[in-house]
Amino acid sequence: MPEVSGSFLDDTPVEQRSRAAIWLSRLEGPQTMGRGPVFWAVVVLAVLGAAIYPQFTNPFAVGNTAYFMVWTFMAMGLGVVWGYTGALSFGQTAFFGVAGYAYGILTINVGAAFGFTWVALIISVALAGLIALLIGYFMFYGRIRGVFIGIVTLSVTLVFETFMAQTAGPQWRVGDARLNGFNGMSGMPPLTIPWFGGDILLYPGIGLYYTLLAMVVLCYLGLRMLLNAPFGNVLVAIRENPERAEMLGYDIRLYQMLAFGLGGALAGLSGALYTAWGQYITPSSMGLTAAALPIVWVAVGGRRDITATLLGTLAVLYAFQTLTIYGSQYALIVMGALLVFTVLVTPDGLIATAMERIGRLFGKTRR
Amino acid sequence: MSEILSVSKLNKSFGGVTVARDIDFALQAGTMHCLIGPNGAGKSSFFRLILGEHAPDSGTISFRETDITRMRSFERIRRGISVKFQVPGIFKALSVRQNLEVAFQHHLHGHNLATTVRRVLEFTNLESEVETAAGVLSHGQQQWLEIGMAVGVEPQLLLLDEPTAGMSPDETRKTGEMLHELNGRGITILAVEHDMAFVEQIATRVTVLHFGAIFAEGTIAEIIDHPGVQEIYLGTADE
Ligand SMILES: Nc1ncnc2c1ncn2[C@@H]1O[C@H](COP(=O)(O)OP(=O)(O)OP(=O)(O)O)[C@@H](O)[C@H]1O
Numbered sequence: 001m002p003e004v005s006g007s008f009l010d011d012t013p014v015e016q017r018s019r020a021a022i023w024l025s026r027l028e029g030p031q032t033m034g035r036g037p038v039f040w041a042v043v044v045l046a047v048l049g050a051a052i053y054p055q056f057t058n059p060f061a062v063g064n065t066a067y068f069m070v071w072t073f074m075a076m077g078l079g080v081v082w083g084y085t086g087a088l089s090f091g092q093t094a095f096f097g098v099a100g101y102a103y104g105i106l107t108i109n110v111g112a113a114f115g116f117t118w119v120a121l122i123i124s125v126a127l128a129g130l131i132a133l134l135i136g137y138f139m140f141y142g143r144i145r146g147v148f149i150g151i152v153t154l155s156v157t158l159v160f161e162t163f164m165a166q167t168a169g170p171q172w173r174v175g176d177a178r179l180n181g182f183n184g185m186s187g188m189p190p191l192t193i194p195w196f197g198g199d200i201l202l203y204p205g206i207g208l209y210y211t212l213l214a215m216v217v218l219c220y221l222g223l224r225m226l227l228n229a230p231f232g233n234v235l236v237a238i239r240e241n242p243e244r245a246e247m248l249g250y251d252i253r254l255y256q257m258l259a260f261g262l263g264g265a266l267a268g269l270s271g272a273l274y275t276a277w278g279q280y281i282t283p284s285s286m287g288l289t290a291a292a293l294p295i296v297w298v299a300v301g302g303r304r305d306i307t308a309t310l311l312g313t314l315a316v317l318y319a320f321q322t323l324t325i326y327g328s329q330y331a332l333i334v335m336g337a338l339l340v341f342t343v344l345v346t347p348d349g350l351i352a353t354a355m356e357r358i359g360r361l362f363g364k365t366r367r
Numbered sequence: 368m369s370e371i372l373s374v375s376k377l378n379k380s381f382g383g384v385t386v387a388r389d390i391d392f393a394l395q396a397g398t399m400h401c402l403i404g405p406n407g408a409g410k411s412s413f414f415r416l417i418l419g420e421h422a423p424d425s426g427t428i429s430f431r432e433t434d435i436t437r438m439r440s441f442e443r444i445r446r447g448i449s450v451k452f453q454v455p456g457i458f459k460a461l462s463v464r465q466n467l468e469v470a471f472q473h474h475l476h477g478h479n480l481a482t483t484v485r486r487v488l489e490f491t492n493l494e495s496e497v498e499t500a501a502g503v504l505s506h507g508q509q510q511w512l513e514i515g516m517a518v519g520v521e522p523q524l525l526l527l528d529e530p531t532a533g534m535s536p537d538e539t540r541k542t543g544e545m546l547h548e549l550n551g552r553g554i555t556i557l558a559v560e561h562d563m564a565f566v567e568q569i570a571t572r573v574t575v576l577h578f579g580a581i582f583a584e585g586t587i588a589e590i591i592d593h594p595g596v597q598e599i600y601l602g603t604a605d606e
């Protein structure tokens with residue numbers, strides 16, 4: 001038995017590192033795959049590739065890629081809630097819808113002057129996050145767990161869809177914004193950046209593409225840091241063994257609620273961006289099919305790693321759209337088959353498994 | 368000596384099964400106390416009541432003079448109780464290091480966290496397994512890891528549910544030494560144990576539970592000589 005003197009607690013002075021340095025060091029860590037110069041070189045190349053991509057393709061492809069990027073926030077949020085925290089939410093689309101409608105109502109009433117569209121975006125995302133916190137509070141503090149979380153969240157989104165679908169009459173309006181029932185709301189302004197001598201419209205063109213690319217990169221890096229921080233470690237501990245996590249002194253319901261709130265806010269970001277991108281939002285964006293798709297993206301890519309979630313989502317969205325050319329029912333069936341294949345063959349997700357293999361080739365896996 | 372934990376008139380049943388029957392129990396600070404009793408006697412349930420995982424039907428539990436009967440589990444832990452469960456409660460998919468970090472990080476950060484992890488690794492003989500996934504450790508090592516998780520941020524009271532289950536005699540002896548060392552640092556230990564040799568190695572006092580009630584309590588010699596205890600427990604101790 002080795003002799004251990006005194007306390008386990010250390011008495012030497014704490015090494016002084018700036019907060020910024022600590023957070024930056026968390027870009028790599030136990031909860032995210034990928035580290036070292038090779039990995040980051042690939043990341044930089046991928047971002048550079050995405051940055052010059054518009055020079056080599058047509059405006060349609062650029063707008064289309066922007067559309068794919070819109071969805072990745074909801075996917076990464078679901079990755080945090082389901083993959084990292086272990087709560088399978090079937091209702092991220094509810095928060096998507098809340099923020100989408102909120103963006104529409106705010107911008108139709110206030111307009112787009114002075115960059116208000118961005119204020120509207122932030123308010124919508126905050127609203128979605130708050131509602132998610134509230135639902136999360138009732139679920140986690142009400143000791144709902146396992147499959148019942150899926151049932152509750154699915155019910156919430158379907159109730160919301162049903163409610164919005166019956167708002168066709170003229171009495172359903174908020175100020176100037178008609179909710180329009182099943183046909184949905186349209187005519188809201190896209191995102192704009194106020195500029196001397198005229199706002200810059202971030203309408204499907206290049207401007208929106210670069211804005212979204214920057215947001216995806218920031219969100220991805222931010223989540224990497226958060227997931228490798230103590231907060232992320234606790235989320236994973238809760239997923240692995242909630243009882244043990246509580247018995248280490250963590251208020252696990254608080255952590256679950258916060259993770260759910262973050263997931264809701266990110267779904268809301270997708271919803272508000274989607275509404276700004278297409279200038280419409282309909283109740284079907286909260287329906288059963290819409291609610292199921294994020295689960296397919298996240299499961300196929302790999303829910304337990306944020307990089308796999310991001311790449312998987314982009315890949316599945318691309319495949320889905322390509323297949324839809326042959327018919328949308330057909331595409332949905334293929335998506336279902338893909339989900340079953342993933343669950344049976346690579347339960348950790350196709351991309352996550354591939355990354356793990358590649359990592360092993362380079363002799364590098366997670367720390 | 369003062370009482371670190373005191374339980375009074377504690378009752379709990381699940382349907383027809385009574386797991387705690389009018390339990391009055393006092394644990395003296397600084398001691399190593401063993402809880403024994405046949406399978407199903409209610410030992411683990413007693414721990415779960417102390418930890419707040421089960422709410423008692425009646426009775427009170429005080430820890431360091433504070434009534435904790437209605438407190439949430441994590442709040443009790445933060446007041447200085449730590450536990451190692453009967454079934455190893457480690458995070459199997461995480462590495463040994465990550466397990467320890469998660470266990471300590473709400474008290475310790477940066478350099479202090481790293482040093483404490485290193486010292487606990489030494490203490491638990493797991494230095495060579497730092498990056499191993501906890502799920503693939505041997506059974507004994509898993510128990511040690513969980514003890515390490517429970518003691519890195521030094522608790523006042525350490526609850527151990529069958530710490531030596533599945534261990535080799537050598538590992539059992541080492542565990543006994545570990546517990547003596549922890550006790551030497553001022554940690555009060557309450558351990559559920561079946562192995563009477565081990566109980567003799569560590570315990571200053573022993574309490575016997577039977578059908579959820581306290582059947583006997585005394586020094587190890589008193590318990591071994593107690594005729595009733597031999598009948599209910601020691602005679603059939605080889606589970
Ligand atoms: N949550 C529960 N619901 C119903 N019955 C329970 C529950 N927990 C424990 N029991 C029952 O209570 C009794 C006591 O169980 P407990 O696990 O406390 O015994 P124990 O003394 O720890 O036994 P062992 O030595 O086998 O670990 C058993 O009969 C068990 O089946």
Ligand SMILES: [Mg+2]
Binds near residue numbers: 453528
């Ligand atoms: Mg037991």
